């Protein structure tokens with residue numbers, strides 16, 4: 001560190017860089033001033049000048065100057081020395097959060113600091129064993145030797161420490177050795193959870209870097225164990241794509257599981273220049289697609305039959321029922337079509353002509369087919385009336401004013417009457433009708449689903465003015481079949497977090513919103529804890545939705561969140577065939593499993609454990625329950641029994657923001673979040689049976705903890721934690 005032989009040299013380099021940066025800021029500002037000066041002469045009015053100045057301030061120069069000024073405190077965090085094969089000397093590349101370059105770049109030396117997203121920076125993240133390569137524009141590859149990879153800690157423009165440790169190879173090869181090989185990574189991992197997710201640009205691992213830099217127009221799937229950095233990598237990937245592909249952030253969207261999660265990632269996005277990317281949840285997206293916002297009932301299915309029905313509603317099989325229903329509707333309409341004869345039989349629109357309009361085009365939405373015929377008929381009528389009027393105005397024989405007026409009235413009357421009974425379909429009534437179309441259901445026969453229960457439940461819901469969460473996907477798809485998606489925005493890239501909880505039908509909808517089948521999907525099949533929705537495997541997604549697409553599948557198994565002691569315990573909960581998480585650091589304190597004989601003792605011990613965690617330095621503590629109702633009760637209990645606990649919050653399905661501090665939450669809603677310490681309220685055998693579903697829930701709960709984990713059980717301990 002400070003006794004490193006190069007420390008002084010690096011200190012000098014840092015102060016020179018800072019001086020140069022200040023000069024660059026001045027140059028950029030002077031350049032802007034000069035331009036204003038020049039333009040002052042050529043623009044005539046004050047308004048024109050101020051409009052120009054305004055646009056200049058928003059220009060690249062102004063943004064660059066602001067970015068560089070912001071980077072002055074810590075211009076870079078790494079350096080890599082690289083010599084391209086065939087070249088004579090090693091070049092030094094300093095890597096930071098923002099590119100710092102002179103106004104006129106003549107050689108690579110004029111770039112003082114490379115942005116972490118620049119192609120060359122990949123060497124810093126991936127250099128191993130003295131060789132590395134990077135690719136530019138997906139076409140040119142540069143390979144060569146790396147003689148040095150250095151990491152710096154710089155604060156307030158001062159070099160605090162530096163290190164040349166390259167960890168990943170050590171982590172991978174270590175078995176019995178110490179887990180911690182990289183002091184910078186360790187320091188970062190021990191910083192604590194804080195209130196929100198943080199950026200990792202200074203410590204991106206090689207395996208993560210590869211995923212971040214995958215090409216844009218493909219489906220990139222990241223399957224990763226709990227805490228492996230999926231969310232973090234996915235969001236850094238968006239930043240990378242925005243920077244390198246020059247995308248418009250408004251054309252990117254993050255689909256997250258809930259609003260709390262969006263709040264949780266909200267600090268990270270501006271840090272990596274991705275704050276303008278759209279952020280949404282599937283229900284919000286669905287409201288925009290459906291152009292209505294029905295009340296969504298959030299109660300989970302209360303019987304096996306309803307759970308099976310809810311699951312089935314998310315499969316592409318449902319589209320078959322919709323298609324049969326709509327085809328029948330269309331057929332009935334077509335059968336009723338008759339030739340039209342108007343204006344003293346001078347205008348005839350044959351049945352064939354009408355059929356041609358209705359059946360034109362392969363994938364035209366149902367309502368659009370009817371509209372297209374309606375437009376055609378209206379056009380023919382209007383055209384006839386206008387031509388007749390023109391004829392009489394020109395004084396042609398057999399055309400007179402009175403008849404022209406009669407024809408105009410006939411046309412108007414026809415228009416008023418003819419279309420009134422046409423079977424245009426509105427979304428919710430159509431969905432209700434579909435539920436009652438027994439013949440369509442008979443044709444499809446959903447396997448393992450009791451159709452009577454499914455349809456009766458859905459109809460009862462619709463009658464009471466609400467729909468289930470699981471109806472959103474079929475409703476969106478029905479909207480697509482009825483009216484198309486022209487009213488909805490298309491995206492250049494869609495990033496989905498907790499992708500295992502999105503079902504196939506939802507994916508098919510998202511696919512229709514994507515311009516180039518460009519997706520980043522992050523998820524963990526071991527965390528698929530919804531009984532009524534989600535994927536059964538990534539393979540099914542690849543086969544049923546992305547069969548035509550270019551796909552890249554990654555598995556990440558290092559767990560950066562939880563200390564080894566916690567990872568070892570949550571690994572045990574999962575069935576043997578599931579990928580195990582590999583820890584990267586340990587803290588020397590085992591998780592505690594403790595019986596609390598009564599709910600009252602559990603409450604008292606929970607309060608003591610919170611205080612103990614706080615005395616150990618925990619800033620964020622999660623107290624997790626299996627059911628949402630238990631969270632409510634516990635929260636009230638804590639408020640009543642421990643008024644001294646400051647910053648205590650309850651997360652519920654209707655809560656929109658995450659506050660940090662002490663959080664009481666049902667496991668389902670704590671998904672994706674992390675805490676310095678976690679208390680599991682009751683891991684008894686009655687709450688968590690040996691069932692796989694319960695194992696996944698417990699796995700999610702335990703893996704929210706970074707350093708400390710305390711598990712209470714009222715009654716016998718769950719078999720999942722025994723032995």
Ligand SMILES: Nc1ncnc2c1ncn2[C@@H]1O[C@H](COP(=O)(O)OP(=O)(O)OP(=O)(O)O)[C@@H](O)[C@H]1O
Pocket residue numbers: 185188189198199200203204205208224225226227228229230231232233524527560561671672673674703
């Ligand atoms: N390369 C890294 N350097 C430092 N910290 C990292 C790195 N990768 C991941 N982390 C940290 O690991 C923690 C877990 O990351 P993240 O929440 O993205 O994981 P996840 O796989 O999405 O988790 P889960 O599926 O359990 O919700 C975060 O605190 C993140 O900052």
